[in-house]
Amino acid sequence: MKAIRRFTVRPVLPDPLRPLSDLARNLRWSWHAETRDLFQSVDPERWAASGGDPVRLLGSVPPRRLAELAEDRRFLRRLQSVADDLHDYVSGERWYQTQPGELPAAVAYFSPEFGITAALPQYSGGLGILAGDHLKAASDLGVPLIGVGLLYRHGYFRQSLSRDGWQQEHYPVLDPNELPVALLREEDGTPAQVSLALPGGKQLHARIWLAQVGRVPLLMLDSDVEENDLGERGVTDRLYGGGSEHRLLQEMLLGIGGVRAVRTYCRLTGHAAPEVFHTNEGHAGFLGLERIAELCAGEGLDFDAALESVRAGTVFTTHTPVPAGIDRFDRELVAHHFGPDAELPGIDVEHILRLGMETYPGGEPNLFNMAVMGLRLGQRANGVSLLHGQVSREMFSGLWPGFDPDEVPITSVTNGVHAPTWVAPEVLRLGARQIGAQRTEDALTVGGSDRWDAVGEIPDQDIWELRRDLREQLVVEVRRRLRASWRQRGAGSAELGWIDGVLDPDVLTIGFARRVPSYKRLTLMLRDRDRLMDLLLHPERPIQIVVAGKAHPADDGGKRLVQELVRFADDPRVRHRIVFLPDYGMAMAQKLYPGCDIWLNNPLRPLEACGTSGMKAALNGCLNLSVLDGWWDEWFQPDFGWAIPTADGTGTDPDHRDDIEAAALYDLLEQRVTPRFYERGQGGLPDRWIEMVRQTLTLLGPKVLAGRMVREYVERLYTPAAHAHRAMEPAAARELAGWKARVRSAWQSVTVDHVETSVTTATAELGTTLGLRVRVGLGNLSPEDVDVQALSGRVDEEDRITDALTLPLKPVGGPDAEGRWVYEGPLSLDRTGPFGYTVRILPAHRLLASGAELGLVAVPAEEAVEAAGVLMR
Secondary structure, X not given: OOOOOOOOOOOOOOHHHOHHHHHHHEHHHHOOHHXXXXXXXXXXXXXXXXXXXXXXXXXXXXXXXXXXXXXXXXXXXXXXXXXXXXXXXXXXXXXXHHOOOOOOOOEEEEOOOXXXXXXXXXXXXXXXXXXXXXXXXXXXXXXXXXXXXXXXXXXXOEEEEOOOOOEEEEOOOOOHHHOOOEEOXXXXXXXXXXXXXXXXXXXXXXXXXXXXXOOEEEEEEEOOOOOOXXXXXXXXXXXXXXXXXXXXXXXXXXXHHHHHHHHHHHHHHOOOOOOEEEEEOHHHOOHHHHHHHHHHHHOOOOHHHHHHHHHHOEEEEOOOXXXXXXXXXXXXXXXXXXXXXOEOOOOOHHHHHHHHEOOOOOOXXXXXXXXXXXXXXXXXXXXXXXXXXXXXXXXXHHHOOOOOHHHOOOEEOOOOEOXXXXXXXXXXXXXHHHHOHHHHHHHHHOOOOOOOHHHHHOOHHHHHHHHHHHHXXXXXXXXXXXXXXXXXXXXXXXXXXXXXXXXXXXXEEEEEEOOOOHHHXXXXXXXXXXXXXXXXXXXXXXXXXXXXXXXXXOOHHHHHHHHHHHHHHOOOOOOOOEEEEOOOOHHHHHHHHHHOOEEEEOOOOOOOOOOOHHHHHHOOOOEEEEEOOHHHHHHOOHHHEEEEOOOOOOOOOHHXXXXXXXXXXXXXXXXXXXXXXXXOOOOOOOHHHHHHHHHHHHHHOOOOEHHHHHHHHHHHHHHHHHHHHHHOOHHHHHHHHHHHHHHHHHHHHOEEEEEEEOOOOOOOOOOOEEEEEEEEEOOOOOHHHEEEEEEEEEEOXXXXXXXXXXXXXXXXXXXXXXXXXXXXXXXXXXXXXXXXXEEEEEEOOOOOOOOOOOOOOEOEOHHHHHHHOOOOO
C-alpha cells in the first residue's frame, strides 16, 4: 500500500554523540577520509547500505547501537578528535589568510549545478563537478566564497537500460529533509524566502537551503513551496529540463533570486558582502541585472553608471566552445518577463534586451544570448584551458569588431580537480607513508610546487602493487554493477553466471566515461570492430574497456550511440572484455578513475573546452590516451601519455576523419601502449610503464589540482575585480559611463590621417630605429581620451602582423589649424625577415580593464597606408 503522507523521522542522538550531527551536516566528510572512517565504524553494514551518506546512516542506526557508542570511550575519543579537526579546519588560518594585499572580502560563485557528493545529486556532468571542486578547493584554501545554485527536486535523471540497450530515464523524488542540507531561517525561526515578480501580478517564491561545504556555504533555491501555484512549484523540478520559458524562469531564479539569497544570508549570518560575483557559464547571467537594479534604487545611479559599477566586480567563465551549447531565448519571451508588469520594473526593458542581443555579423538579431550578456556584464572573462581561451576569443570576436582574436579580452584559467575527492584512499596512504600525512594533504590541496619529487623515491614494486590492487577493486565493482544492470534489463540470476568472469585484474584496463554528446565520439572505438576484437582478445596482450555515460533525455542521437556500444558489449565473444555501466555518477567515478590504466578521450578537436576526467585519472597514476584537445593540448608530454593524431582540417569529410583517427587509435594501442604495459624488465616488472606512472604523478599531478586553479582565479581575476569594484564608487561609475557615452558619440570623427617614417625604402637593416610620425584627427576628443599606438611584428603572405609588439606614440605640441594632432615615436627593427607595422587609436581611461573594452578602434585609411609602406619584404 502507498503512504498518503511522508515524514522524515530524525534520530535523537545521545548527548555524547551530538558532534556526529555536525559532522554529518558539513560536506567536508565527502573528501575527508577520517570522518568517513568514523561514520563507517558506527555501523559498517548500514554505512554501505546508505551509499556512504552520514545523514542516511544516522537515520537508520537503531537506538540500541547509539546507546552502545555513547558508552564506548574509544569511539568517543575518535569522535572528539574528528570534531576538533573540523573546528580547526573551518576556523583556522589557511592559504588565503596569509596572502599579502587587499584580497576580496568575499566572492559569490553562481552555477546552475554543483557536484559535491553522490549524496547530494545536483549535477549532470563536468560543469557541476567542476563547480563542486571549485567550492571544495576554495574551502581548503580559506577563500571566502559563497556558492549559489538551485535545489532540483528530481536532480538529473537516473539511467538504466532496456533489454535491447536503449537508455531509460528515471526521476526519483529527492526529499530535502533527507539530504545533507538545512533551511536558512529568519531570526524568528521561519524559513527565509526570496520572491520574483512574474507577469500578470503573480509571484515566484523560493526557500533557501544551505549546504555547508567545509568553510564554504552553498545556497540552493527551491521553488517547491506551498505559496506557489503548481506551475511555479515545478520551476526547480529538474536540472536542464522543460522548455524555453521553464529554462528562462530557472535562470532568472538562479541569477536574480540568487543575489537576493546572498543578501539574505549575509544579513542573517553577518558574512561579509561579496565584492566579486563569479558567473560560472551564462545560466546565472541575470545576477548582473539584479545588482544594477540595487544600485539604481540604493545609490541613485542611472542604468549606464550602474552597469559600469556591476561590470567592475563581475567575472564570467565560459565553458562551451560551440554556439549550440549556449542558452538563447526569443527576444519577446525575455521582454515579457521584465518591465513594469514583471521583474525589475525600474529598468527599461530595452536596456535589458541590448545586453543579450546578438548585434554583430552572423548573429541572430531576434535572439537573447546568455553568454553574450555574461560578457557584456563582466569586465573580466575567461575560458577553461589555453586552447579554449583561444577558441572563445575567436567565437566571440564579433563583440569586439576591429580587433584581432588574440586581443579579445577573454583570458583562460585551466580547470583543475579536487584531489582529496578523486584520489583513492590507497594512493593517499602511499603518499602519506612517503612524506607524512600533513605534507600529503598540503600537496594535494594548496599545491604550489611544480613537481612532486617525493614520488620518485617510491619503489617500483609498491607502485605496481598499488596499481594492481586498484584494478582488482574496479573488477569487483564492475561485476557488482553489471549484475544489477542486467537484472534491471530483465535477466534472471541463472543467466548471469558469465559475469563472474568479466574483466581480469591482470589485463590492461581502459576507461571511457563522460556525457554522450556526439562530439565526444563514444563509438569511435567501434569504427573497425574486427580490429577492436583483435585487441580485446589478443592471446598475449589483451585489453579490457569499461565504458559509462549518459545521453541527454532529449538527445536520441546520443541514445543511439549508447545502444550501439551496449549491443557490441553484449556480444558473448567480447562481453568479458568490454562493459557498459549505466547511471554514471560521482560514486561510480570514484572507483573508475583509480582502477584504470589508460584514460581514453577522443573528442572532435577543438570541441572539448577542458575535459577534467583525465585529470582525475592521472592523479591516481592512470595514463592518458587522448586527442590534443582541452587541457591535454596544453600539458601533454610523451613522458606520461599518448596523443591521438587528428585529421581536423576544414576540408576533411567527417566519416573519413573518424576512420583516420580511429585507425590512429588502434595503431597506438597495438604498437605502443600494450607492448609497454606487458613488457617486463629484469625484475619481472613493467619498468617503462611504471616510469610513466611516476612521471604522471610527479610532473602532471601538481598542474591538475583545483587548488592551483582557485589560486589563479584569486590572483588573476578575483583580486583585480575587487580592486576595480572598490574604485568604481558612484562618482567614478557616473564619470566612466559619461565618458564612454561621449567617446562612442565622437568616435566616427577619430581618424588616422597620415603616417610617415624616417626610412622610405622597402628594406632596412636589423637594429635600425625608425622615426614614426602620425597625424590624427580626434574630433571632439582630446589626447587624454585616447591611446595612439604603433603595432609591429612579422607579417604573413597577406601582410597580417603576427606576434605584434605595441609601442605607445606621444603627442607633439598642440592641435594644428585644422584641429589635427601629431604623434611621434621610435620603432626598433628587432627581427629579420618580412616585417611590418601599422598604427591605431584606442579609447583610454584609467578605469578600463582593457583597451579593447569598448570595441572601438581607428586605423589608417587606404591612402595613409600607401604612403607608409610595408618594411623589409
